[in-house]
Amino acid sequence: xxxxxxxxxxxxxxxxxxxxxxxxxxxxxxxxxxxxxxxxxxxxxxxxxxxxxxxxxxxxxxxx
Numbered sequence: 001x002x003x004x005x006x007x008x009x010x011x012x013x014x015x016x017x018x019x020x021x022x023x024x025x026x027x028x029x030x031x032x033x034x035x036x037x038x039x040x041x042x043x044x045x046x047x048x049x050x051x052x053x054x055x056x057x058x059x060x061x062x063x064x
Contacts, residue, residue: 006047013040 004012016037020030 004043006044009040009043009047013037013044016040 016033019025020033020037025033
């Protein structure tokens with residue numbers, strides 16, 4: 001997945017959820033959306049983890 005900002009990935013993920021919840025797409029397309037959603041979830045999760053680590057590191061520096 002190309003470099004995509006966290007917020008944009010989150011918006012796309014919400015679009016996918018909305019589409020899948022409507023239930024009016026065929027099974028092949030649903031699978032494509034599902035796969036894209038999984039990639040976006042992984043991307044967002046990794047970005048959040050990096051941010052959490054950075055905040056933790058900054059907090060340690062501040063306390064020292």
